[in-house]
Amino acid sequence: MKQYKLLNNVVGGVVFLISLVTYLLTIEPTASFWDCGEFISTAYKLEIGHPPGAPFFMLMARFFTLFASDVHEVAKMVNIFSAFMSALTILFLFWTITHLARRLVIKAESDFTLGNTIAILGAGTVGALAYTFSDTFWFSAVEAEVYASSSMFTAIVFWAMLKWEDVADRPFANRWLILIAYLMGLSVGVHLLNLLSIPVLVLVYYFRKFKFSWKGVGISFAVSVVLLAVILYGIIPGFVTVAGWFELLFVNVFGFSFNTGVIIYSIALISCLVGGIYTSYSEKFEDSKLPTILFIASVALLGIPFFGSHIVLGIVILVAMAGYFFFTEKGRNTQMSLLNTVLTCLTVILLGYSSYATLVIRSNANPPMDQNSPDDVFTLKSYLNREQYGDTPLLYGESFASEFKYDRSGSVAKEYGEDLWAKKIKNNENEPDEYYAYDKKTKYIYQSQFLMFFPRMYSRQGSHISAYKSWSNFTGQKIKADDGKRVEAPTFGDNMTYFLRYQVGFMYWRYFMWNFVGRQNDIQGHGEITHGNWLSGIDFIDELRLGDQSSLPDDLKNNKGRNCYYFLPLILGLLGILYQFNKQRKGTESFLLVSVLFFMTGLAIVVYLNQYPFQPRERDYAYAGSFYAFCIWIGLGVLWIFDLIKNYIDKRIAATVATLLSLSVPTIMAVENWDDHDRSGRYTCRDYGANYLKTIPANGIIFTNGDNDTFPLWYNQEVEGVGTDCRVANLSYLQMGWYIDQMQNDAYDSKAIPMSMKSKDYSNGKLDVAYIDKRIDKEMTIDEGFKYLLDKRTAKQLGYREGIDVLPTTKLVQHVDKDAVVAAGLVSASDTARVLKDTVIMVNEPNPNNGGKVEPHMKRVIMDMTNKRIEDIKIDLSKKSYLGKQDLFILDIIRSNKDWKTPIYFAVTVGRDSYLGLDQYLELEGMAYRLVPYKTQGGVNTEVMYDNMMNKFEWGNVSQPGIYMDENNCRMARTFRHMFVRLASELAEEGKKDKAIEVLDKCMKEIPTYNVPADLTSCNIAHLYAGLGEKEKAEAIIDEIFDICKQYRVWNKSLTKEQRKSASEDINERFDMMRYVAATAAKACSKEKADEIRKEAEDFYQEVEQ
Known part of the structure; x- marks a missing residue:
């Protein structure tokens, strides 16, 4: 023993x-x-x-x-x-x-x-x-x-x-x-x-x-x-x-x-x-x-x-x-x-x-990162209960089709729970400490006939509902709502089918098989046969589910995440x-x-x-x-x-x-x-986060959205000390008052963000939603809009019930002080000439030369090349029904930044819905768009962006042969590849041919296709090279893309009809790439090769359309 x-x-x-x-x-x-x-x-x-x-x-x-x-x-x-x-x-x-x-x-x-x-x-x-x-x-x-x-x-x-x-x-x-x-x-x-x-x-x-x-x-x-x-x-x-x-x-x-x-x-x-x-x-x-x-x-x-x-x-x-x-x-x-x-x-x-006492102690010290600010027992409770994420039904509750119950006033009925407490803000130091109940926990009440046991399909997001129906082989049932209408809702059988097929089968057993049978690749899957499935390595078993494995394209066959254990x-x-x-x-x-x-x-x-x-x-x-x-x-x-x-x-x-x-x-x-699993030598997260920050000048603010365009930036600021003179504002967090409060504090080398609203205006449930009254078409300044919004009488005057926050216009304007703009260094005093230019751009819209089919093609347009002609900023909110707290924060910064001393940026990864209609006033400078007081037509500040991309940015060691780039890292790298193309395209339009070639060369060097496989943006690189006279470089890219696309065509022919449908996203993307290079090959390649590519693209089209 x-x-x-x-x-x-x-x-x-x-x-x-x-x-x-x-x-x-x-x-x-x-x-x-x-x-x-x-x-x-x-x-x-x-x-x-x-x-x-x-x-x-x-x-x-x-x-x-x-x-x-x-x-x-x-x-x-x-x-x-x-x-x-x-x-x-x-x-x-x-x-x-x-x-x-x-x-x-x-x-x-x-x-x-x-x-x-x-x-x-x-x-x-x-x-x-x-x-x-x-x-x-x-x-x-x-x-x-x-x-x-x-x-x-x-x-x-x-x-x-x-x-x-x-x-x-x-x-x-x-x-x-x-x-x-x-x-x-x-x-x-x-x-x-x-x-x-x-x-x-x-x-x-x-x-x-x-x-x-x-x-x-x-x-x-x-x-x-x-x-x-x-x-x-x-x-x-x-x-x-x-x-x-x-x-x-x-x-x-x-x-x-x-x-x-x-x-x-x-x-x-x-x-x-x-x-x-x-x-x-x-x-x-x-x-x-x-x-x-x-x-x-x-x-x-x-x-x-x-x-x-x-x-x-x-x-x-x-x-x-x-x-x-x-x-x-x-x-x-x-x-x-x-x-x-x-x-x-x-x-x-x-x-x-x-x-957990550590969190309360540190929160009371007000560190720069203080999420939810759990500085007392009540905020700590909310923090521990993850209340900001909401509740998910588990054993009994609603489905995506459940109808709300309404009270006598016509509002959605709510179930009220315990009081929510916060520290009372004192008017003077002599007032005693006190907590006040600013609200109650609330939960929407659904009509009882729509509630079900073990609800699995509860999300009301459109894409989720479509997926629910697909995974459950939806049959549905008609349920009569309180108002008499009949609503199609999932049956219990639909619910259980989704649970077994998606939640158990796809989101658990698939992972189990990854670990003990094998994995197809490292690409996130949503049910298609090309991404993220389990794979044994025994072809006759795998082909029953995933199609022919012998003719797989090289990028799928050689994916480093393709691991086969043969069931052992x-x-x-x-x-x-x-x-x-x-x-x-x-x-x-x-x-x-x-x-x-x-x-x-x-x-x-x-x-x-x-x-x-x-x-x-x-x-x-x-x-x-x-x-x-x-x-x-x-x-x-x-x-x-x-x-x-x-x-x-x-x-x-x-x-x-x-x-x-x-x-x-x-x-x-x-x-x-x-x-x-070998991540050694990879610095993508650090460098890419730093690149966002290097885009922003001192005392600027950048709006981000997701984890991967926020946490890398925070890491650079908090740990490595990069970009500590600017502020990162996550739009999801800006829906909460404590985060806005923190924006109004100095942090490291950055000053507090200028705002006009006070904490009492937006904290503890206030201004969570501001509804837009579309009956009023009158243009008003942002200052005037906020005056009405913060006046509690406005809702009653417009016929809304008490407690509703209303913005009484769809048109806002921010007057721009030209002298302040010039003093801030955004433009020079003489930089206002208006120029119209006849030019050709690549668009993805109905092509009149191909029966109106939506496809990439060249189009001649007249572009307003106004060179920074200062004008008032006009915001059209007619397509929105309401503004969230994060939207109001953006508007408040704009109205408070009349001297333009706080540069405002949106990360390139932020969706257009978050721009608040400011698209035409945004100018690309690297990894972010800058808000400027002139219409840009979605343009690029080539001077600033060139300096950033060519001299300031780092690239995470992506050019090192053999370094592991998983799908997530490749996606981030492709964003930078796209930015290179945007810059090169704009430089070419400005006639700066040499600089455009330098940018493309830099892109190919730092984001090589042997680590980040070619995509649609690579087709644009070939097109630009060809237009700039670099035919050999263009032809090399065309050859690589053409070879990939041919492989997909061969594989596509080996699949069954159902398998083709499942793999359609990948196959259609390669077909689009082949069409791109077919158009470019006429300029960059010999007639024989151009004809070969064109013929291959036409045949591919016939097969895809079958």
């Missing part, structure tokens, strides 16, 4: 080192896209990220940043932290597998033979390495995200529970349970996924302490669900809820200063917990009721019975608890040791959970399940443990997330715990092979053979996955 323990530790250490070295070799050397830039920023400066936060992750990552040599190494150190936590996950997985294997193989001390030891350690090694090289876990292991740390907590608590199992009958065994409770509390400060392991822990306890029965298993699982609810819906929200009650009592009723109630609550809670632990342990209180009273008081103060804010339910539960403990014989005889253990567990959970990991895992089934009671127990972990971290999450179609990114990372569980089975598959052959050859040889054969599985996974 001692020798086994030594070998178990040594081999575990070796596996840990293999995984750690793997991850360190493949980490990204800087920030990655999505949330990583935000997490690195919050860790480095202990700032507040998006709800519900990850304070303990932030503190651990902050420790690792202390070892950075300079700011450029900070991100790398946080990535190393993720790699380290991932390697620890692998270590605990190894020990978990060897523990489970030992229970099944070793029945007596004499069974610790060398053969059995090799088999057990081989099982642990194979299972752990399979998870090491699995697609999903490896992805999270090399970037600064919370999922690596969350996985480590799941692994360590499962392992710790198994360690308890070994010593459960010894004195002080419960210390393992207390350690697990502490780890659970800490994990809340990383991610809530770890709590899903509670049912597994309860089953381990049941199997160790009680005789096995299926009834007992069912009861144990029910108990585990209650425990999960106690933490998730009791302690986490209950703690801040009860603290809030104390705060209101001591501040609003007793007149104390802010935070007094929270302090007194904390003292009371700590006193009850400590007193309860002491009295339940001390023999002096053995016959006293005090331990029980303190126990009940602790439970009440933690907020557990209230499950959020349900006061009546909490009182009922507390009365029931008191009745049980004081008026039943069983309750009166409760062992003090049990109360002691429970109280100690609650205390250490709270101790771990206390990492899946088969080995299934053999592990069979092995457990054959081991009687212990095997059944072991199988149930792993199965519950597999279910709770997989399908249970599917049910809870209730995902809508067209997710912004693949979501496999959410199910990493489920794949962790399956890798336990992969490890146990080694024992199945060992059992199969041990009776025919020496056990030592059998164990070695079984291990070596099984090691082929993680070996194949490592070989296949390495190239698409």
Whole structure:
């Protein structure tokens, strides 16, 4: 046994080192896209990220940043932290597998033979390495995200529970349970996924302490669900809820200063917990009721019975608890040791959970990044509950077709909940501190006939509804609404079909197959046969679903995300399940443990997330715990092979053979996955974010929209100190008053954003929506518009009900002071001449020369080339019904920026709907459009943009051959490729031929097609090269694109009609590319080649139209 323990530790250490070295070799050397830039920023400066936060992750990552040599190494150190936590996950997985294997193989001390030891350690090694090289876990292991740390907590608590199992009958065994409770509390400060392991822990306890029965298993699982609810819906929200009650009592009723109630609550809670632990342990209180009273008081103060804010339910539960403990014989005889253990567990959970105090402390310091500003107990509660994201129906609720219920006034009926509290703004310093209820929680009420059980199709967005119908093979049913109209709504069958096909099949089992069968490519899929499917590598199986694999185009065939495991990991895992089934009671127990972990971290999450179609990114990372569980089975598959052959050859040889054969599985996974998980040498996120900031001059503001045009910018500002003299404003966040408040504070080297509105005008539910009265066609200045908007009498005067915010015009104008514009350096005093120019541009509209078909073609137009003729800015809102808070913010900045000293920019990735009709006043200067006081016709400031693109911008090392560029990075790179083309095209129009060629050359050098495959923009590059006389360069691009398109044509012919329909987006794009180059080839290529391309394009057209 001692020798086994030594070998178990040594081999575990070796596996840990293999995984750690793997991850360190493949980490990204800087920030990655999505949330990583935000997490690195919050860790480095202990700032507040998006709800519900990850304070303990932030503190651990902050420790690792202390070892950075300079700011450029900070991100790398946080990535190393993720790699380290991932390697620890692998270590605990190894020990978990060897523990489970030992229970099944070793029945007596004499069974610790060398053969059995090799088999057990081989099982642990194979299972752990399979998870090491699995697609999903490896992805999270090399970037600064919370999922690596969350996985480590799941692994360590499962392992710790198994360690308890070994010593459960010894004195002080419960210390393992207390350690697990502490780890659970800490994990809340990383991610809530770890709590899903509670049912597994309860089953381990049941199997160790009680005789096995299926009834007992069912009861144990029910108990585990209650425990999960106690933490998730009791302690986490209950703690801040009860603290809030104390705060209101001591501040609003007793007149104390802010935070007094929270302090007194904390003292009371700590006193009850400590007193309860002491009295339940001390023999002096053995016959006293005090331990029980303190126990009940602790439970009440933690907020557990209230499950959020349900006061009546909490009182009922507390009365029931008191009745049980004081008026039943069983309750009166409760062992003090049990109360002691429970109280100690609650205390250490709270101790771990206390990492959230970091957020409140830091928020009160008003750091530049302070999302939701959780600086008091009420904003912290909203932050923890993720209230800004809204509610998603789970077990009962509405569908996309559900009709609202209306009240007597004709407004949508609402269900009102608890009060929402905020600090009252004082008029003078002598006023007492006070909270006021600015609103109530509200929830729209739907007509009851439209509500359904287990609603899965709830989103009302048009594209989502179309996808719901497609995935569910929609049949529908007519339901009569209250007003008599009949509405087509989904049936329960439609609902379940969508659940099984999309949410379970596509959004879970597809990811499972990625990890244990193989993956088609790294392109995000939405159900088409060309993107993101699972792939085995066995052609006759794959071709049934995905079409002919032998004639695949090179860009699909050579995609680095194309990984084939030939079902081997899946088969080995299934053999592990069979092995457990054959081991009687212990095997059944072991199988149930792993199965519950597999279910709770997989399908249970599917049910809870209730995902809508067209997710912004693949979501496999959410199910990493489920794949962790399956890798336990992969490890146990080694024992199945060992059992199969041990009776025919020496056990030592059998164990070695079984291990070596099984090691082929993680070996194949490592070989296949390495190239698409190796992020070394890639700096795209950092450099691309910096390029946005380098576009903006000092004291400017740039409006962004999504994660990937916001978080990289924040990372550059907060960590590397780039662009600290400008402000990044995310339009989604500008819908919230706290964010607008922060815009009015200085941050680093940037001044506060000039605004006319005050916090009282837009905070706490005010000006969320301003409706546009289209009956009034009168033009008014933005100042006049806001005067009416902020006047609460306006709504009543126009016939609206009280409380509605109304803008009484569709036409706004901002008068421009020419002298201020000149003084700001936007234009010169003489730069106002009007010029009309006859020119030719490329358009994508009906072509009169081809029967009116919408297609790219050349068109001659007369363009107004007015060179910065200053005029008033006119905004047409006639196509909008309302303005959101973010729209009002933009208008308020414009009206407050009369001196034009705050440059205003929109990132190129922001949708046109967010421009507020300012399109004609936006001028491209790099990665952002600048608002200017003259009509630009969507033009380019070539002088500024040329300097940015050619001299200032960095390109993320994309030109390095072999660097891994996944779909997301390619998409970002293609945005820059498009900007190069915009600049070159404008330079060519201005007659600056040499500069245009330089720009195109720079584009081809920095964003080469061998790393970022050619696309439609590449066709434009060829066209520009040809027009500039660079025929050889144009022909090289044409040849490359023509070769790709021919491959797609060949593949298209091999597909069935249904497969062609599924792949139509990719095929049509290549057809468009072929048409582009066919038009360009006439200028750049020989007549023979041009004719060949034209003929090929015509044939391709015939095939596509069939």
